[in-house]
Amino acid sequence: MNSFEINVSRLAQHDPVLAAAFRQSGGGVLEIVPARTGMTSARANGRWIHSAYDPIKEAQAWAEGQTHQEGETIVVFGVGLLYHVEALCARLPQTVTVVLVVPDLRVLADAATVRTWGDWIDRVSWAWGTTETICERIASAGHPLRLVTYAPAASLHTDSHHVIETAMQRKVAAQAGGQLRIAVVGPIYGGSLPITRYVVSALESLGHDVRWLDHSVHATSYQQLELLKNSQHRLALQSKYAEMLSRVTMAQLAEDPPDLVLSLAQAPLILPALEHLRRKKFLTAIWFVENYRHLTYWQQLAAGYDFWFVIQQEPCIAALKRAGAKDVRYLPMAADPSLHRPLELTKEEREEYGSDVSFVGAGYANRREIFPRLVGQDWRFKLWGNEWDGATDLTSVLQRNGARVDTDTCLKVFNASAVNLNLHSWAGTGLDPDGDFVNPRTFELAACGAFQLADRRSLMPDLFAENEVATLSSPEALPAEITRWLHEPAQRVAMAAQARQRVLAEHTYEHRMRDLLSRIGVASSDRIGSILRGDRQAEALASAATDSFPSLAETLRMFPPTQRVELKQLAAQIRSRGPMGTLSREDLMLLMLDEYRTETKDLV
């Protein structure tokens, strides 16, 4: 019997359906090539899947680099010739379950032909079939999960893995019941400030314990620096100011260490501070709600955060990784339906804020170039917002002399306009040829149930369908498009309603925060993941402690079952027994650990 037959027979003992399926698959994806050491290696699409020199040594080195915690199930992405799986099995205790994700059985068939698998193969569970089936098989293998990727082999199925991972994240998000302590670090001012507010609100709605480190209170001082005429002085002092605020943030974090530090773009945390946070085992993430092409300070911070969430896909993600970011995910903008919602406007308000066509926003170059063609038409056009100085051809339509509009006004305009223009900002003329991300206004308009005509964005189709948001392909077509939509009021209403439903179903900040936390939860299974799963709630901890530490279990049962309990709370509970309280050995150990805990977060 050849290796293939031996392996199939062995596999059939555990999973006959899989054995039959991969016998049928035929193989032929991998090009089998001898390695320099005489072992067999493989290539696919011209790239090496295993080392051309010593695939076993390479696999062992990879396995050495993987971490594992007691009770976890290891999920491996990347099949190849299974050298890495064998090395991983050899390194992990026998009790650890290893699940191998097999998006394409042909690769497994190739692997089966080159060598006879050893006993280690009996430890492997196979997740194969459709995405749903794979997810179910992974889920049934047990929790908590730790995902590990053998990149050279996984690169053959990047898309499948991404889909599987996303589906798993959703599963984690759906099951999440634990309460995280999250410190949200906001900016001093700017566009990400309101987003910070929405994020805080969303996280609170999800039941987490959120602390907003609000640096907007320092805005007045910071803006004073912008008045300095000497640019050298201005930049030096702004840098010092940001450094000082970074220290303030550290001091605030030290006072009450959170599970996760979540920054929004422009948060004043500099790289040395982030590095210090990492040394002190803080988990950090940033939602970079900026166009990475325009604001490039991410290059200095990329390596500092554990997790990056960005509103653009490639090449943004690759650029961040090149700059040192370890984990970068796409997380589009959203709306807050408690604020962005249909409004009942009075007649006076409709008169003041309403129009056939409106735009709310700042006077970027592309808008200055496009909007004049909307003046003098047979519809009523109102332009709201600031930074329109010098745009004399728009004076007749500019509202409030170009004063900055607040959120309340903005929402009234959205609700009162027949056609809301949503032209993404760009420093050039016409439409942004690289326009990819979808701005917050898109989601906010949709959440308001307001009809919008947006410029074409490459990432729009994933977020809104054509029957939800109308799009514009060129500036020249804008007048005709406006005319068309003004003549179709019923369709406008229908599209706006569908867009609102889409936001409510998929694009709220709660959705985004759920996705963000589940991503971090999957990637950080033992920390954030365990909290989200509720593993660190009193009841779960008590169950786990019952056999080995009965006294601890008893203490834990004094908390409400779903309360998150950590060392600090346990020690406080023990101390609350009063001076004559009886202390078990476990109580004493916890009190001792708590004594040392009070000195662990010396950040400042």
Place this chain on the structure above:
Amino acid sequence: MQHDEGAMERRLLIQLARLGDLVQSLPAFASLTARDPHGPLDLLCPAPLADIARLFPDVGRVVKWNGAQWHRWAESFVGEFQSSWLHEVEQYLNGLTTEPYKMAYVLNHHPRAILAGTLLATEVQGPNLRGPLHEELSPWASYLRQVAQERGSNRIHLSDTFCGLCGVTPPPVPPVLIPSSVDLPGDLAEVGISAGQWIAVVVGAGDADRSIPQSVWIEWISTVLAQDSPCAVVLIGSERDQTTALAIQDGLSSIIAGRLWDATGRTTLPQLATILKRCHWAVGADTGPLHLAAAVGTSAMGFYLSRARVHETGPYGQGHWVWQADRALSETWPIQASVKIIREPATAAQQEPVEGWSLWQSHHDEWGAIFRPVGERDPQEDQRAAVWHQLTEQHLSLQGM
């Protein structure tokens, strides 16, 4: 010295503070050993100080307290608490002692030391009367707290209050540490070999506000080396004192070359003990090395600034000297006067007063160490006997005896 753990009632002395505190625990250790010469007495101390603890006469087992490991555990447990991790802690504690000690004597009024005692022994004698959560202090701990808050007229040395905490009286003779035979690195092997007076100068200080300015050291060393009789100086300190030591050497005249050795940052604790033993004098403001010097039998002279107080923490034993500053940062320094005592100890009684400083010399009697002013009577009455009687009575009454 190894003991058969099962054969006798095992006792443990716990001292988890710094070098000076460990050395100052020696009298209590000696008295406890003397009271029960056949019962083994182990010593729990911070792991980095274990080599000094091993020099304690008749010490049983030196149990190393790994504070860094506790820090790591605590750091891991923050935000990630899992009960299963306590197994590792349990294993560590079992490694310290498989069976609980019969008695732990705790010398630190710090929750860690009190918890350590409660974890490792069935009975604890120390600052807390009734366990880690009870704030009622033992009579000696109350006395210590009062002294710390009010200073007042206390004349009982910290080492002797440690004895009181353990329920023993001070030893009749100041106990000594016998440094083990260790090799000294490089040129330091020459320390103490040639004739003349060897003086260890402790250049640093435990706290910045107690340190002696470099300029003062330069003048002090120049003065001591300018004398006719042969003399050599060894600079003592940790790695962080090396810059200061270099600056001092830079400031000294080249004519003193060959009579000055720099040991800062170059010695282990046993090597430091050996160097101090080979010197005739140890001088400085850092009380840790001064206590070590006194314990190995070397004459110590301290410049006590800021919170350092002669009566509580002067070098323990006979014939040590302390210059006590009246204020935190002195403007004048007793350079000539202090050098004169070292070179001509017999003239000490004729010392002219130095503004801002008072000079004290140590003595030893049945109540332990006592520092008396030089050339005059102590304005404070010696109340040690009365305090000992009163606190002992309180202690016995609390025990229902």
